[in-house]
Amino acid sequence: MxxxxxxxxxxxxxxxxxxxxxxxxxxxxxxxxxxxxxxxxxxxxxxxxxxxxxxxxxxxxxxxxxxxxxxxxxxxxxxxxxxxFDQLGRGTLKIGASYVPGTYILPRIISSFTKLHPRINLTVVVKPAPVIKDLLLNHEIDLGILSCEPFQFPPLFAETFCEDEMVLIFSPQHRLASIPQLNPEQLLNIPFILHSPESSTRQMTMKWEQSNRIELNGQLELDSLEAIKQVVMLGEGISFISRLAVNKEVERGELECRQIPHNQYKRYVYYTYNLDRSPSTLMDSFVNHLQKSIPV
Missing domain, CATH: 1.10.10.10 (Winged helix-like DNA-binding domain superfamily/Winged helix DNA-binding domain)
Known part of the structure; x- marks a missing residue:
């Protein structure tokens, strides 16, 4: 063969x-x-x-x-x-990222890294976290940057990069905006914008519903973070989303956010790779650059 x-x-x-x-x-x-x-x-x-x-x-x-x-x-x-070994300063690096780090963390880090290594060929694939894990297991990418709950998934090695706090978002004109601290029952019967089924946020939302014994009014499902934000801004809908994804909108007064009531689930951004895959010099360099870029 x-x-x-x-x-x-x-x-x-x-x-x-x-x-x-x-x-x-x-x-x-x-x-x-x-x-x-x-x-x-x-x-x-x-x-x-x-x-x-x-x-x-x-x-x-x-x-x-x-x-x-x-x-x-x-x-x-x-x-x-x-x-x-014969191409000093050259090479190819394939990175897979879930939506939050791929959109709101990696662009700045990649920009500074490529300035240091202008001759490299760097590819970024943005997919849901479970898909990125599969790509790592199949040796289709070198490194994964994931936003998800803590996990053990041999032979993947994962290191925490930063916390990815989940928050509840709604329009500044929404009736919830006048309530400083919410409880789960206050979210009932309000149109809830769901993330796509394969996303880690959707999985966390389902666990939150089960632990609080309530069922959210999931009227609409979207697989785009930006689309979810736009729908929430313009209507009566609410959603769970990463604080990293809405910092700018909250600062500009376009969105309001609150802590998710009675939420026991933590989410983090990890960088992860397959221990069965030989790390390249270029990947080691990128991981070192990533570690220096950890938010304070």
């Missing part, structure tokens, strides 16, 4: 066509077909099946696909790490 065959498995799952795989790899179609048959002979099991003119992975093929992704990513990482 070689890397080319595993790459074919990965691409077939994506494209379902031998022609597309051949084009992506710069090979001829008969060569791709040869590698497919050779792989099935090597493993002694059927990996591919044709249906309606497309190639699909069998159950055994999908099991192999899971490992193909990891092996191909590790091979790419190995090439990158070795090349860095």
């Amino acid at each position: 070689n890397l080319m065959k595993l790459r074919i498995v990965e691409l077939l799952e994506q494209h379902k066509k031998i022609t597309a795989v051949a084009d992506a790899l710069g090979l001829k179609q008969p060569t791709v077909t040869f590698h497919m048959k050779s792989l099935e002979q090597d493993l002694g099991v059927k990996l591919f099946e044709t249906r309606t003119g497309k190639i699909y992975l069998t159950e055994a093929g999908r099991a192999l696909y899971h490992y193909s992704i990891k092996i191909n990513s590790l091979a790419h990482e190995a090439q990158r790490v070795v090349k860095e």
Whole structure:
């Protein structure tokens, strides 16, 4: 079994066509077909099946696909790490961030880091925290910056960067604005703007509802922090959100915020990486830069 065959498995799952795989790899179609048959002979099991003119992975093929992704990513990482020894000051760094740090923390840090290392190639992917964890486990990114509750998720190593306080937000004209300290029952029957189901904020909101034995009036669901803020500013809706995301609006008087009543859940921003992945010199440099940028 070689890397080319595993790459074919990965691409077939994506494209379902031998022609597309051949084009992506710069090979001829008969060569791709040869590698497919050779792989099935090597493993002694059927990996591919044709249906309606497309190639699909069998159950055994999908099991192999899971490992193909990891092996191909590790091979790419190995090439990158070795090349860095011959490219002083160069390199590629892939960072995954959840929405709060990706929007309100990382831009300033990345800007100052790239000024120190102008020849590097830096990529940032912004996704929900659970997705970033999966990308780290599959060796698809080097470093994750997550806003979430404390977690243990071997083989991921996590270090706290700063606290990410969650607050309740509403319009300055909202009737809650006249109440300095709220209780959970006062939030009943008020239109509540929900975050997307996969977000850590949505998960925390559900836990808060359960612990306080109430059900919020979730009329609207949005997957954009900026959209949530705009809807709250313009209407009667309320929402839970990171204080980091609303500091400017609160200072300008565009939003009001309060502590979430009876909230026992803490959230933090972590930087995390896979202990099974060899850290590059560039990643170590970025982590050191990150540590120097921790808010006081």
